[in-house]
Amino acid sequence: xxxxxxxxxxxxxxxxxxxxxxxxxxxxxxxxxxxxxxxxxxxxxxxxxxxxxxxxxxxxxxxxxxxxxxxxxxxxxxxxxxxxxxxxxxxxxxxxxxxxxxxxxxxxxxxxxxxxxxxxxxxxxxxxxxxxxxxxxxxxxxxxxxxxxxxxxxxxxxxxxxxxxxxxxxxxxxxxxxxxxxxxxxxxxxxxxxxxxxxxxxxxxxxxxxxxxxxxxxxxxxxxxxxxxxxxxxxxxxxxxxxxxxxxxxxxxxxxxxxxxxxxxxxxxxxxxxxxxxxxxxxxxxxxxxxxxxxxxxxxxxxxxxxxxxxxx
Amino acid sequence: xxxxxxxxxxxxxxxxxxxxxxxxxxxxxxxxxxxxxxxxxxxxxxxxxxxxxxxxxxxxxxxxxxxxxxxxxxxxxxxxxxxxxxxxxxxxxxxxxxxxxxxxxxxxxxxxxxxxxxxxxxxxxxxxxxxxxxxxxxxxxxxxxxxxxxxxxxxxxxxxxxxxxxxxxxxxxxxxxxxxxxxxxxxxxxxxxxxxxxxxxxxxxxxxxxxxxxxxxxxxxxxxxxxxxxxxxxxxxxxxxxxxxxxxxxxxxxxxxxxxxxxxxxxxxxxxxxxxxxxxxxxxxxxxxxxxxxxxxxxxxxxxxxxxxxxxxxxxxxxxxxxxxxxxxxxxxxxxxxxxxxxxxxxxxxxxxxxxxxxxxxxxxxxxxxxxxxxxxxxxxxxxxxxxxxxxxxxxxxxxxxxxxxxxxxxxxxxxxxxxxxxxxxxxxxxxxxxxxxxxxxxxxxxxxxxxxxxxxxxxxxx
Numbered sequence: 001x002x003x004x005x006x007x008x009x010x011x012x013x014x015x016x017x018x019x020x021x022x023x024x025x026x027x028x029x030x031x032x033x034x035x036x037x038x039x040x041x042x043x044x045x046x047x048x049x050x051x052x053x054x055x056x057x058x059x060x061x062x063x064x065x066x067x068x069x070x071x072x073x074x075x076x077x078x079x080x081x082x083x084x085x086x087x088x089x090x091x092x093x094x095x096x097x098x099x100x101x102x103x104x105x106x107x108x109x110x111x112x113x114x115x116x117x118x119x120x121x122x123x124x125x126x127x128x129x130x131x132x133x134x135x136x137x138x139x140x141x142x143x144x145x146x147x148x149x150x151x152x153x154x155x156x157x158x159x160x161x162x163x164x165x166x167x168x169x170x171x172x173x174x175x176x177x178x179x180x181x182x183x184x185x186x187x188x189x190x191x192x193x194x195x196x197x198x199x200x201x202x203x204x205x206x207x208x209x210x211x212x213x214x215x216x217x218x219x220x221x222x223x224x225x226x227x228x229x230x231x232x233x234x235x236x237x238x239x240x241x242x243x244x245x246x247x248x249x250x251x252x253x254x255x256x257x258x259x260x261x262x263x264x265x266x267x268x269x270x271x272x273x274x275x276x277x278x279x280x281x282x283x284x285x286x287x288x289x290x291x292x293x294x295x296x297x298x299x300x301x302x303x304x305x306x307x308x309x310x311x312x313x
Numbered sequence: 314x315x316x317x318x319x320x321x322x323x324x325x326x327x328x329x330x331x332x333x334x335x336x337x338x339x340x341x342x343x344x345x346x347x348x349x350x351x352x353x354x355x356x357x358x359x360x361x362x363x364x365x366x367x368x369x370x371x372x373x374x375x376x377x378x379x380x381x382x383x384x385x386x387x388x389x390x391x392x393x394x395x396x397x398x399x400x401x402x403x404x405x406x407x408x409x410x411x412x413x414x415x416x417x418x419x420x421x422x423x424x425x426x427x428x429x430x431x432x433x434x435x436x437x438x439x440x441x442x443x444x445x446x447x448x449x450x451x452x453x454x455x456x457x458x459x460x461x462x463x464x465x466x467x468x469x470x471x472x473x474x475x476x477x478x479x480x481x482x483x484x485x486x487x488x489x490x491x492x493x494x495x496x497x498x499x500x501x502x503x504x505x506x507x508x509x510x511x512x513x514x515x516x517x518x519x520x521x522x523x524x525x526x527x528x529x530x531x532x533x534x535x536x537x538x539x540x541x542x543x544x545x546x547x548x549x550x551x552x553x554x555x556x557x558x559x560x561x562x563x564x565x566x567x568x569x570x571x572x573x574x575x576x577x578x579x580x581x582x583x584x585x586x587x588x589x590x591x592x593x594x595x596x597x598x599x600x601x602x603x604x605x606x607x608x609x610x611x612x613x614x615x616x617x618x619x620x621x622x623x624x625x626x627x628x629x630x631x632x633x634x635x636x637x638x639x640x641x642x643x644x645x646x647x648x649x650x651x652x653x654x655x656x657x658x659x660x661x662x663x664x665x666x667x668x669x670x671x672x673x674x675x676x677x678x679x680x681x682x683x684x685x686x687x688x689x690x691x692x693x694x695x696x697x698x699x700x701x702x703x704x705x706x707x708x709x710x711x712x713x714x715x716x717x718x719x720x721x722x723x724x725x726x727x728x729x730x731x732x733x734x735x736x737x738x739x740x741x742x743x744x745x746x747x748x749x750x751x752x753x754x755x756x757x758x759x760x761x762x763x764x765x766x767x768x769x770x771x772x773x774x775x776x
Contacts, residue, residue, distance in 0.1 A: 057422035058443040143601035161601045165753070252745045255753075260746075271415050272738045274439070 051280035068281035081257050082265040090238040092174035097234055101185035106215055109193045126183040134247035137176045166258035173259050185230045192226030228301045232294050239290055262286050374672045377427035379409035387692035394688050395679045402672045426664040428673040432483035434474045434658045435737045441482040442735040447663040448480035452674045459678055466699045468725045471658050483660030484681035485698035488725040489623045490654035494630055497637045499618040503527050508641035510717030512727035515652035518586055521644035525596035528618035541596035543608035545622040549748040552584045554655055559583030559646030564732035571773055576766035579648050585758035592754030624696045640720045656730040696721055739772045
């Protein structure tokens with residue numbers, strides 16, 4: 001065999017080997033791809049198809065075109081209420097979550113004795129299921145014997161009907177939601193804070209900057225991408241709120257319409273009224289709103305980063 | 314904790330596999346291939362078994378119902394009694410989850426609709442309209458003997474509850490209307506005359522209020538230590554029940570209505586009276602005050618003199634230690650004609666898609682017929698829906714602690730129905746949203762005439 005033949009055989013072997021590897025790779029990925037297709041792409045496509053139908057599970061689906069979307073935007077006053085409540089809930093959850101998480105992560109980032117104990121305690125709510133959490137908070141919000149009202153009583157504030165009065169129900173819901181969201185946000189922000197170089201702080205200290213100034217002028221700008229990520233994820237979670245509301249204030253998002261958010265509206269139309277077409281249309285509207293918000297947020301983030309780079313240059 | 318006897322003697326799979334480096338490599342390549350083959354075989358086997366795994370494991374008649382554990386036992390006694398008489402028909406019970414309508418819908422949508430379904434008076438119409446339930450008249454027409462039995466033995470308000478759009482979609486199997494439990498000891502202690510013991514002897518709203526006031530006690534701090542009246546039912550439904558007892562039905566007409574009477578002044582007077590019990594007269598706890606203790610616990614522990622509820626609360630009350638209780642009728646408003654309970658009933662229906670219609674028919678006939686109803690009555694867990702069973706010695710024996718048994722036995726015949734509409738779930742959601750503020754006392758009942766009434770009528774118009 002000539003050297004040319006040998007090298008050709010080697011190339012063929014390598015090709016065969018790489019083909020085999022590629023086939024093996026496809027085989028390994030196939031189950032995951034199948035799962036994505038069955039459990040994500042198919043439901044997505046099916047819900048888009050259903051949003052153009054009138055379907056109650058029992059009778060044959062009937063094509064209604066964009067009628068579900070038209071009645072959602074044109075003739076359903078509850079959609080406006082649900083959208084308003086969802087926006088209030090999202091703002092009432094995301095803003096305090098970011099502020100509290102920044103503060104908590106800032107504290108946990110310090111090198112002090114026993115910090116690991118505090119970190120564990122702060123992350124505990126992450127391990128608790130939303131339903132269990134909501135049940136526990138129901139006890140906390142009990143008007144006459146709840147822990148929160150007892151504590152408020154110590155400072156002279158009378159019992160507040162947290163879950164009974166529509167004026168207070170949304171605040172109560174936001175409180176629980178913030179309590180649930182803070183650990184996750186803290187984990188992300190803390191990880192980002194630990195990546196900030198120490199020499200920047202040393203330089204700032206030499207220039208006479210205090211702790212607060214260092215935090216505002218060094219830490220926060222340098223973890224901006226992590227904050228953006230947390231904001232996007234928190235908005236998505238808040239917009240999809242369902243389990244917490246369902247357990248805490250009931251399947252109709254009461255009292256009255258105080259906690260009637262889009263997630264509850266979707267569930268109610270699908271499983272109580274058996275209007276799966278309408279519920280699917282609502283799901284796609286929610287998806288569209290979230291998509292627009294996320295894209296806007298990312299674009300704003302990129303523009304801000306570009307401006308900062310330019311100003312440094 | 315015990316250790317398996319040979320655990321220390323037998324070399325483990327791991328220790329054998331990792332004995333030497335060479336054998337590790339050899340074993341590893343073989344084991345990976347073997348593993349992949351095994352996984353493939355397992356996958357193929359599971360796919361092959363899929364159709365059989367999802368299919369029914371036998372040809373049994375499926376019976377879907379919702380019940381707490383005790384009630385489930387009672388229903389299984391009916392199933393056992395049926396199987397003794399019909400050994401050739403096997404019955405498989407399917408117990409519902411917390412939301413029966415949802416559970417049932419998922420079964421039916423998946424093509425596995427149970428053969429016999431429990432039907433609720435307020436929600437069956439939606440299923441009937443969608444063609445899920447079979448019109449039992451088609452089977453009844455071929456069974457003259459049972460039809461005659463039903464004509465003479467059934468209680469028409471209950472039977473007619475399941476007559477919708479000209480079809481009979483279920484036969485009633487129990488009555489679960491509302492009445493009042495009262496604590497005899499607390500009445501005696503306060504020197505208050507016991508309330509009436511029959512539906513034919515009504516007591517007025519004002520008599521009821523005076524009684525509730527006399528039985529409400531406050532401590533030195535002003536905090537209530539004993540309530541005159543508590544409600545263990547759904548507050549918005551109870552409000553409507555008081556409206557109905559003021560002489561105006563919930564809707565016009567009752568079956569497939571086009572209008573709810575939330576704009577009727579007389580109906581709303583009854584609703585307002587109910588709301589005032591907690592907000593104005595302070596003889597009933599508010600929603601905040603029942604957050605830490607259920608109303609039935611308040612009654613069972615002697616901290617409430619009267620409790621509104623249905624027979625489903627009987628076991629709780631019966632088991633309460635040292636509680637001397639009886640039952641009485643609901644009060645009648647100044648414009649009411651007679652004391653009325655709500656019909657509140659469940660029935661048994663047959664799925665239109667059932668492949669075992671004849672067996673299902675035999676089961677429904679048995680469970681809603683004289684024998685099954687007598688078994689139901691003897692359990693003490695339900696009020697049967699046939700006259701013969703309500704008046705049977707077994708039913709009386711199961712309720713020996715109740716002095717005013719006529720409240721139970723006469724209940725079904727003195728009931729007025731709540732509206733039967735396929736849109737009930739939407740109406741309930743609207744009621745939930747609008748009545749809350751009236752029940753909290755932040756708006757008068759007359760405010761319902763504007764918002765709720767129009768909203769409900771619109772839902773009914775668009776169905």
